[in-house]
Amino acid sequence: LEEKLIQAQKMEAVGQLTGGIAHDFNNLLAVIQGNAEIVRENLEQGGEVSLAQVDTIIRAVMRGAELTQSMLAFSRKQNLRPRAFDVRPCIEGMAVILRRVLGEAVEVKTAFDDGLWDCLADQGKVENALLNLSINARDAMPEGGVLTLEARNAVLDNGDAARLRDLKPGDYVVLTVRDTGVGMTPEQLEHVFEPFYTTKEIGKGTGLGLSMVYGFARQSGGHVAIDSVPGRGTVVRLYLPVATPSA
Ligand code: ADP
Numbered sequence: 001l002e003e004k005l006i007q008a009q010k011m012e013a014v015g016q017l018t019g020g021i022a023h024d025f026n027n028l029l030a031v032i033q034g035n036a037e038i039v040r041e042n043l044e045q046g047g048e049v050s051l052a053q054v055d056t057i058i059r060a061v062m063r064g065a066e067l068t069q070s071m072l073a074f075s076r077k078q079n080l081r082p083r084a085f086d087v088r089p090c091i092e093g094m095a096v097i098l099r100r101v102l103g104e105a106v107e108v109k110t111a112f113d114d115g116l117w118d119c120l121a122d123q124g125k126v127e128n129a130l131l132n133l134s135i136n137a138r139d140a141m142p143e144g145g146v147l148t149l150e151a152r153n154a155v156l157d158n159g160d161a162a163r164l165r166d167l168k169p170g171d172y173v174v175l176t177v178r179d180t181g182v183g184m185t186p187e188q189l190e191h192v193f194e195p196f197y198t199t200k201e202i203g204k205g206t207g208l209g210l211s212m213v214y215g216f217a218r219q220s221g222g223h224v225a226i227d228s229v230p231g232r233g234t235v236v237r238l239y240l241p242v243a244t245p246s247a
Helices: 002-044 051-074 087-101 123-139 158-163 186-191 209-219
Strands: 083-085 106-112 119-121 145-156 170-179 223-229 233-241
Touching: 002 051, 051 087, 051 123, 051 209, 087 106, 087 123, 087 145, 087 170, 119 123, 119 233, 123 145, 123 170, 123 209, 123 233, 145 233, 186 223, 209 223, 209 233
Parallel strands: 106 145
Antiparallel strands: 083 119, 145 170, 170 233, 223 233
């Protein structure tokens, strides 16, 4: 009986979650439809198309992608297709989009090591992870601030690797998402990787973003580490294995 009760509670939680996501998703579709119709009308009448309207559509699509991604992660149907690739163009492309959609209050910076190694990971999933982390950074800076995306080479010795939850020592590419936002307390930090842990209002967060990024990183042979100081900001480091490890 107890098992059935637990099962029923789980089903209820899943029902609430999917209901919430479907509701959010419908709202996003309404935003996309409304703005696309206005753009269409303007074009039809030979008028000007407003960039702001197109940006609103792109923002809604980004949020939609984030939502479906968290659902996929939740259903554990993550088929990873790892291959060797250079994260630099991928981060540079993302920075261009983020600068357009995050508004003037958020300054987006990038930094790279010279001779950056190729990493071995699923590129689409890496992009989703960066998007999730960037949206968290944006949410942590309601008054604006600086969002920095970095990629660096790192060689982990036995000690470093053990501190990062028994990662294998060796070569990694480290992607960093840094913000100057509200930060987190040590108590908050303890819970951030738990599914459904969120401090955002209903409809704004699912609490699945970081647990998904964490699951993806571990499955890829990497790790996620977070440093945060309340009132100062947060640094999230995503460790990914390199494509060609040195001997
Ligand atoms: P969600 O963003 O849907 O709440 P996440 O798993 O991505 O879910 O994040 C969980 C919680 O971790 C957030 O609600 C927030 O409290 C905290 N958090 C995540 N990223 C940051 C950040 N960059 N700065 C401050 N708090 C953060």
